[in-house]
Amino acid sequence: MKEKKTDSLLIEMRGITKVFPGVKxxxxxxxxxxxxxxxxLLGGNGAGKSTLIKVLTGVEKPDSGRIFLTGNxxxxxxxxxxxxxxxxxxxxxVNLCPNLSVAENILIGRxxxxxxxxxxxxxxxxxxxxxxxxxxxxxxxxxxxxxYSVAIQQMVAIARALEIESAKVLILDEPTSxxxxxxxxxxxxxxxxxKKENVGIIFITHFLDQVYQVADQITVIxxxxxxxxxxxxxxxxxxxxxxxxxxTITDLDDMVKIKxxxxxxxxxxxxxxAKDFGRTDWIEPMDLDLHSREVLGLAGLVGSGRTExxxxxxxxxxxxxxTLEIGGKNVTKFSPTNSIHQGVALSPEDRKAAxxxxxxxxxxxxxxxxxxxxxxxxxxxAKKQEQIAQKFIDLLEISTxxxxxxxxxxxxxxxxxxxxxxxxxxxxxVLILDEPTxxIDVGTKAEIQKLVLSLADEGKAIVFISSELEEVMxxxxxxxxxxxxxxxxxxxxxxxxxxxxxxMAGSGA
Amino acid sequence: MTTKNTAPILEKxxxxxxxxxxxxxxxxxxxxxxxxxxxxxxxxxxxxxYGRVIDIMRNASTVMVLALGMTLVIATGGIDLxxxxxxxxxxxxxxxxxxxxxxxxxxxxxxMKFMNDPNFTYSPLWEVIIVSLIVALICGAWNGFLVAYMKxxxxxxxxxxxxxxRGIAQLITNxxxxxxxxxxxAFLGQGWIILPISLYLAIILFVLIWMLTRKTSIGxxxxxxxxxxxxxxxxxxxxxxxxxxxxxxxxxxxxxxxLIASSNIKTSDANNIGLTIELDAILAVVIGGTSMxxxxxxxxxxxxxxxxxxxxxxxMYALGVPAFAxxxxxxxxxxxxxxxxxxxxxxxxxxxxxxxxxxx
Numbered sequence: 001m002k003e004k005k006t007d008s009l010l011i012e013m014r015g016i017t018k019v020f021p022g023v024k025x026x027x028x029x030x031x032x033x034x035x036x037x038x039x040x041l042l043g044g045n046g047a048g049k050s051t052l053i054k055v056l057t058g059v060e061k062p063d064s065g066r067i068f069l070t071g072n073x074x075x076x077x078x079x080x081x082x083x084x085x086x087x088x089x090x091x092x093x094v095n096l097c098p099n100l101s102v103a104e105n106i107l108i109g110r111x112x113x114x115x116x117x118x119x120x121x122x123x124x125x126x127x128x129x130x131x132x133x134x135x136x137x138x139x140x141x142x143x144x145x146x147x148y149s150v151a152i153q154q155m156v157a158i159a160r161a162l163e164i165e166s167a168k169v170l171i172l173d174e175p176t177s178x179x180x181x182x183x184x185x186x187x188x189x190x191x192x193x194x195k196k197e198n199v200g201i202i203f204i205t206h207f208l209d210q211v212y213q214v215a216d217q218i219t220v221i222x223x224x225x226x227x228x229x230x231x232x233x234x235x236x237x238x239x240x241x242x243x244x245x246x247x248t249i250t251d252l253d254d255m256v257k258i259k260x261x262x263x264x265x266x267x268x269x270x271x272x273x274a275k276d277f278g279r280t281d282w283i284e285p286m287d288l289d290l291h292s293r294e295v296l297g298l299a300g301l302v303g304s305g306r307t308e309x310x311x312x313x314x315x316x317x318x319x320x321x322x323t324l325e326i327g328g329k330n331v332t333k334f335s336p337t338n339s340i341h342q343g344v345a346l347s348p349e350d351r352k353a354a355x356x357x358x359x360x361x362x363x364x365x366x367x368x369x370x371x372x373x374x375x376x377x378x379x380x381x382a383k384k385q386e387q388i389a390q391k392f393i394d395l396l397e398i399s400t401x402x403x404x405x406x407x408x409x410x411x412x413x414x415x416x417x418x419x420x421x422x423x424x425x426x427x428x429x430v431l432i433l434d435e436p437t438x439x440i441d442v443g444t445k446a447e448i449q450k451l452v453l454s455l456a457d458e459g460k461a462i463v464f465i466s467s468e469l470e471e472v473m474x475x476x477x478x479x480x481x482x483x484x485x486x487x488x489x490x491x492x493x494x495x496x497x498x499x500x501x502x503x504m505a506g507s508g509a
Numbered sequence: 510m511t512t513k514n515t516a517p518i519l520e521k522x523x524x525x526x527x528x529x530x531x532x533x534x535x536x537x538x539x540x541x542x543x544x545x546x547x548x549x550x551x552x553x554x555x556x557x558x559y560g561r562v563i564d565i566m567r568n569a570s571t572v573m574v575l576a577l578g579m580t581l582v583i584a585t586g587g588i589d590l591x592x593x594x595x596x597x598x599x600x601x602x603x604x605x606x607x608x609x610x611x612x613x614x615x616x617x618x619x620x621m622k623f624m625n626d627p628n629f630t631y632s633p634l635w636e637v638i639i640v641s642l643i644v645a646l647i648c649g650a651w652n653g654f655l656v657a658y659m660k661x662x663x664x665x666x667x668x669x670x671x672x673x674x675r676g677i678a679q680l681i682t683n684x685x686x687x688x689x690x691x692x693x694x695a696f697l698g699q700g701w702i703i704l705p706i707s708l709y710l711a712i713i714l715f716v717l718i719w720m721l722t723r724k725t726s727i728g729x730x731x732x733x734x735x736x737x738x739x740x741x742x743x744x745x746x747x748x749x750x751x752x753x754x755x756x757x758x759x760x761x762x763x764x765x766x767x768l769i770a771s772s773n774i775k776t777s778d779a780n781n782i783g784l785t786i787e788l789d790a791i792l793a794v795v796i797g798g799t800s801m802x803x804x805x806x807x808x809x810x811x812x813x814x815x816x817x818x819x820x821x822x823x824x825m826y827a828l829g830v831p832a833f834a835x836x837x838x839x840x841x842x843x844x845x846x847x848x849x850x851x852x853x854x855x856x857x858x859x860x861x862x863x864x865x866x867x868x869x
Contacts, residue, residue: 316743340745354743359736359804364729372745376726422744 009071010035010200011056011087011169016065018051020409025051026062027224033169033200038191040215040232041204042244043441048224049204053171056202057089058082070168086168088161090175096157098146103127105145106160130159134190150350151179158187162194170194171202176210180301180467188214206441208237220244241442255474258453263477267292269328271461272344272430274313276322283308285321286487288480290430290461295452297476298465299500305485306465307349310434313463314346315339327429340373345423349434349465351412355419358408362400363389365407365418370425392421396451413444420451431455432463437471449475469497523858526798526805530813533796533846537820545827557701561823569819570707571766571783575790576797576811577711577718578649578762581755583794586735586803587656587663589759592790594674595648596767596783601678602641603768604687604777606632607694627692634693642764648674649760653753671787678779687777698773707769711812714765718758719808728806731755735803789818796846817846 011033018026026048033039043049054060056067058076067074069085076082079089096105103124104111112122127141137155145153158175161167172191176184191201191214203215211218212232219229220243227243228235235243270289278285283305290296298306312319315334324331326342339346348354357365366389371380380388389403396417400410407418416436423431433452437445452475456462466472472479478492481503489503522528541548551560575592582589607630630637648670655666689695700706722728733741734751742748763783770782796814799806821842822835830838848854 314743336743337745337747346743348740348743353737354739357733357737357740357744360729360733364733368729368733368741368746369744371726371729376730379725 008034009068010037012068012071013052013056014066014068016052016055016062016067018055018060018062024224026055028065029221029224029226030229031219031226032229033202034217035200036195036198037217038195038201038203038215039217039219040211041202041219041221042208042211042240043221043227047221047244047441049221050173051224052221053089053173053202053204056082057087057171087171088167088169089171089173090154090157090161091173096145096153096160098144098153100145101142102131102139102145102148102156103141105156106130106141106163108160110163130163131155134159134162137186151183154179155183155187158190162190167199169200169202171204173204174206175203176205176207184210206445208240208442211240212237244442255450255453258450258457259475259477262293262295262453262457265457266294266477270325271327272313273325273328274322275324277312277319277324278321279308279312279317279319280321282317282485283312284486288313288487290463292429292459292461293456294478295456295462295464295476297472297479298463298482299469299472299479299504300482301467301504304482304504306482307434308485309482310346310349310432310463310465313430314344314432316346337372340369340426343426343429344432345369345426345428345430346432347416347419347423347434347436349438351416351419351438356407356415359406361404362393362398362407362410362418363403366392366421366425369422373426388425389421392424395424396421397447413440416440416448417444420448424455428460430461430463432465434465435467436464437466437468445471469500473497473500520859523855526807526810527813529849529855530797530810530817533849534813534817534820537817537824537842537846541820541824541827545824548827557703561827563705565816565819565823566708567705568823569815570705570711571769572786572789572793572818573711573812573815574714574762574766574769575786576793576815577714577808578755578759579787579790580794580797580799580806580808580811581718581722581731582663582759583791583799583801584731584735584803584806585752585755586738587667587752587755588791588801589652589667589756589763590664590787591648591652591667591670591674592759592763592766592787593783593785594670594672594678595645595760595763596770596786597675597678597777597779598648598681599641599645599764599767600771600777600782601681601687601779602644603637603694603771604689605682606630606637606640607689607691608687625690627690630691630694634691637694638768641768642761645760645764645767646757647760649757649763650753652760653756656756657749657752675779678777678782682777682779686779689771689775689777695772695775698769698771707773710765710769714762715808715812721758722808727751727754732805735806789815792843793818796850798850818843821846 009032011031013029013031016026016029016031017024029048029052031052041049041052051060055062056076058078058081067076074085076085097108100108103126106127107123112119112126114122124141128138131137131139131141137152139148139152145156148156154175158172161170175187179187191203194201203211205211215232217229218232218235218240220227220240222244269291271292272288272290274286274288276285277288286309298309300306311317313324315331315336315338318334326344331338331342336346357368360368363385367380367385370388374380386403392398393400393403398414398417398421400414407415410418420436436452437448440448449471452462452464464472464475473495478490479495479500480487481489481491481500483504491500548561551558551563553559579589579592609631652667652670655661655669656663659666696706697710698707702709722731730741730746730751733744733746734748738748767782771777774782793814794811795801796817797807797810797812799811821839825835825838
């Protein structure tokens with residue numbers, strides 16, 4: 001704090017502290033952003049990254065600390081105020097309006113007017129121009145945003161933030177978590193372009209490779225405290241990981257060992273056996289086999305049909321072709337309730353929309369599926385509920401002050417663990433995990449990957465879905481590759497990453 | 510040590526669901542004691558208690574009963590505008606069963622002369638009550654069917670019975686206001702055993718619904734559906750069945766409220782029974798702190814909410830506010846009460862309690 005405020009700093013945050021009930025989210029944190037800098041902000045779940053961003057964008061007011069923008073001290077009153085000062089944000093969860101068209105979403109609040117009314121023609125052409133120019137994507141901007149995939153929605157969110165003319169600072173909170181490699185590359189091109197135009201970019205991500213690809217500077221936060229801030233070049237990836245999780249990872253080798261150990265124990269009979277199983281306009285008919293103690297990975301690009309397969313297996317929709325056998329018995333009724341009775345569980349892709357019930361407590365979230373399976377009359381006693389919740393909080397190391405904490409107050413990683421706990425509580429035979437590590441920090445990610453293998457070791461059959469191929473390969477005994485809503489290949493044993501990538505790319509052409 | 514002990518207690522108090530409803534009730538009663546002499550005085554006549562406070566509870570009982578069902582519906586993320594209409598239907602069914610002469614039914618001549626007899630009823634009382642409640646239950650099921658299975662927005666779906674309900678009620682009685690002479694029936698709304706019977710009914714219903722929701726898993730399922738229907742579906746909860754159940758219970762409550770109201774005025778007045786009462790019921794739930802967006806609910810808090818509304822009305826009468834100005838004045842008081850729930854005001858209360866805790 002002895003330093004003088006230099007003009008080369010775009011943003012200077014000093015001694016920011018923010019306390020939430022029971023948690024010190026930020027503890028005397030400093031953060032600086034230069035003009036034309038891509039600055040990676042890293043840290044585990046609940047480390048305080050998001051809170052720092054919320055302080056900077058006026059969503060939360062800091063309890064103490066000062067913020068300087070281009071050398072002048074400012075008080076940021078609201079997100080709108082932050083925007084007016086040139087701080088634009090794309091949040092982790094797409095928060096646009098799915099019921100409005102793409103064009104409206106991009107230009108909302110800034111619609112071109114003609115004779116006191118919105119000029120729709122101009123609005124649509126401006127919006128599609130922006131998408132083409134900035135992001136290089138060409139879509140029908142008059143369609144409702146909700147009809148597009150999460151990846152496209154994310155791109156729209158970015159386009160919207162970038163479109164604010166006076167943007168001096170662009171904050172990207174995990175913009176790439178649902179983008180494909182090409183889309184990510186496109187985004188990086190845009191980021192580099194903006195950098196040349198002297199825009200300062202704060203880039204929050206869990207993908208460390210991406211950090212090394214684009215970032216100039218890295219700041220690490222852990223438990224609400226500033227751990228380090230240094231140039232990307234002067235920090236090796238290993239050092240970075242250690243700083244982020246506060247301990248060294250030595251257990252990657254363990255994973256391989258557990259996997260080899262479980263591979264030998266894979267059962268002969270299939271727990272799940274699908275034949276010609278599909279649904280029109282949803283997923284092409286496919287054959288699928290899953291044995292006990294086995295992890296089956298589903299690999300494929302965004303939109304390749306991974307999630308659709310998961311939803312169909314779980315009975316969210318009914319198939320219109322083929323058969324499905326669970327534990328040797330033919331499934332005739334398709335619904336989540338029925339799946340629960342058969343011992344099939346699904347941890348869905350979209351944690352916020354389809355996973356957590358955010359205003360219920362951790363305890364209620366954990367026992368929900370178990371209770372729903374038992375029906376409303378066989379009510380678990382308070383004591384029993386508490387026991388179950390506590391058991392899984394200990395088992396999965398969920399960090400929560402109590403079982404009565406509302407789930408909304410937990411970090412993303414812990415919320416994900418709560419959903420896992422919900423499904424482990426019904427003691428399923430088949431566990432389908434759709435992107436269980438999405439938006440989760442490196443440490444928790446490794447924990448969950450290990451957990452997947454040890455669950456298999458205990459006898460469960462697991463379907464593991466992730467957009468990170470490396471992760472799928474690390475956890476799975478067998479990999480099914482999907483492309484364009486169709487199963488195109490299956491690999492077991494040791495496969496090279498290159499082979500799978502080629503398979504995914506080959507059919508796409 | 511004392512600081513450590515009192516702080517959580519005060520904090521718990523302000524965080525409690527009952528804090529704001531009780532605070533609102535407290536403020537209104539406090540103003541009453543200041544401005545209305547003998548507000549709390551209670552007389553004993555023949556062993557029964559009478560007084561303004563008792564009046565509040567008796568008059569609140571209809572809204573209390575409605576608020577119980579409405580709480581469940583609102584907790585699922587819905588709303589039921591038809592409770593007033595369903596009240597009218599239930600009242601008409603009850604009246605016609607006790608006194609069917611008006612409809613032109615051919616009755617034996619010897620029965621005709623009993624029609625004005627306070628000891629006469631055409632159908633026995635238990636039959637009257639059960640049939641009218643079943644009709645109310647069917648009305649609730651109709652709402653539930655529209656909302657849960659037809660996916661019609663609750664406000665639109667229940668608007669149908671809100672409008673049509675009174676028409677149906679008049680069709681049932683052939684457009685006539687039927688006088689109810691039967692004495693035992695009047696006991697529901699006017700009876701007194703130390704305290705008013707209708708108050709006991711509200712409390713019994715509260716206990717039953719509380720047990721149904723909190724001693725089984727229904728309460729949690731309702732909250733879950735109200736907070737996140739998609740995630741609830743994925744967790745194996747049948748959103749449709751849960752919503753259906755909530756609307757059916759709400760219909761049943763409306764039926765009971767209809768019986769109490771018609772017993773109170775001794776007639777099936779389809780045009781006026783429960784007129785605009787759905788708004789009071791919704792307001793009671795809101796004052797009770799249940800979010801209109803659905804989710805967490807508290808039945809007890811809704812009951813207190815109903816008392817708050819009735820306390821306001823009774824106080825207005827006691828203060829001599831003319832009947833024509835009542836709605837306007839009531840509106841202002843309600844705005845004041847709702848202010849208590851505004852986030853900035855809540856923060857003031859939280860800070861106050863924290864300071865007190867620190868001083869102690």
